[in-house]
Amino acid sequence: MTELGDYLKACRARLSTEDVGLPSTGRRRVPGLRREELASLAGISVDYIVRLEQGRVKSASPAILSSLAGALNLQPDEREYLLRLAAENAASGERNRSSASRQQVSPATQVLLASMVNVPAVVLGRRMDILAWNQLGASLFTDFGKLPPKQRNHIWLTFLHPEVRALYKDWAKVAQECVAYLRMDAARYPDDPELAQLVGELSLKDTDFRTWWSDHRVRAQRQGRKTFRHPVAGELSLDFQVLDIRGGTDQAVLLYTAEPGSNSAEALTFLTGWSTAQSSAATTNRAPTKDV
Template sequence: MSSSNARDSELGAFLKARRTELSPAEVGLPDSAGRRRVKGLRREEVALLASISPDYYTRLEQGRRQASTPVLDTLARVLRLDDGERAYMFELSGRDAARPRRRTTQKVQPQLQRLLDDLSTTPAVVLGRRTDILAWNVMAAALFTDFARIPEKKRNFVRLVFREPAVRALYPDWEWVAQTTLAQLRMEAALDPKDPRLAELVGELSLQDPDFRRWWGAHRVATPGSGTKTLNHPVVGPLTLDWSFLTSTDDPDQQLITLTAEPGTPSHDRLRILASWAAQAADHPVADR
């Protein structure tokens, strides 16, 4: 399957997933009496709302037709897509062409590594394509896990969230965190649907984890931004941290993620305690700490 065909197929699956989540009442249509044979909206109902023919819309879902920009705009409104979902749909359609994707092995930029090393009390990591973990600082290892012990090819944040017990246990709201990271990975997939390493990652996690398999099939998407994470750290206890994504201008495929706490809060104090603990652990390493 060509990259273009893969995008068309993914677009069709995305449209289907979104319409199944809308009821006729939500979009102002009368709900016909009796049991509906399909969940959510029918193809014919989406076509009616979008003022296109049912055959045209059916071909879109089947990956046999490309949509124009006006039709995509209308479908985004009809299907109640948020900004991230709309951008994802346009990415798949090729109407908002993505930058060329490079599949060479990524290495963290030296200036980002220096910045990581200088952040002595702030956990920070650099993520690459597919949420691969390219680099981290001492505080990030103290907060999440010892990334160095994980084989480089397995060093991926989505994989850690789903498959690493120590990372999974950090999050009291693990389901929300897992679904958000997966939705960001789904957005990444739109940029290069033929990426073999991404296909390998998705295939591996789909086989190993039923939650991943179910949520991946829901076609949820999200774009990186900023927010707040709640963690329960085994050494310093509960932490409420603000996280931010900073994209490298030299390589947009590398993003610096930092986690900070508001000064004067218990979480701010606990980060300082964690920094002290990490420094002591580095000075006096023990096996399997």
């Protein structure tokens, strides 16, 4: 069995005959479409679908993948994921080699983060690792600098850090989306040992993660809204955006903004002031004393 085969089976299991306009045939032993029904919809032989799901097809043509995506009612992100999984071995090997390189944030990106004093922001790398952050980003979530490097990961914190987990008003929705984001990213580096270690730890320690990961839902992280219950600023409904950093670095800036004039904007302004005061106090406490 392969990731491609597992994904096709999961997509097939999520659909009913009614979803794809086929007549219902009564009670079924297992949920979802049968292989014969998918084959009919996609115009592909049943034997070929069996071989795809069993990992016995080295590469599938774009036309076949497009037919399968249409028959399975895949959305754009899901289609992209399907194509990634079906990529040729040569391309996959090239991506895997680059995944082993060290993740570094450029000085220009660091300056950009520091300049966004009123906007919480973090830089995400592969596996949703948190590579850098600004002062307000740390104030919104947690002091990343005090965490071991292995814990500076967006999805790890969402599931396994009690204080970060408690920040989200609708934790289950946020957590499910994080799993979908991680699986989408995982297709780019299927042999990344650190990704395998992360998934293994989360699967072992959290039942919800294990269930959602096995569901094979995928989604690209672009934009949305999250509601936080912050211990200092109170409730904030913030819009987030993910902006790619050009240059082939596999990095993106995740930033949060509030609707102008809203209660959340006032709360974010308060958090900015509190964060600045905390930073100033810490700097003062670290300042060396002079001999008199």
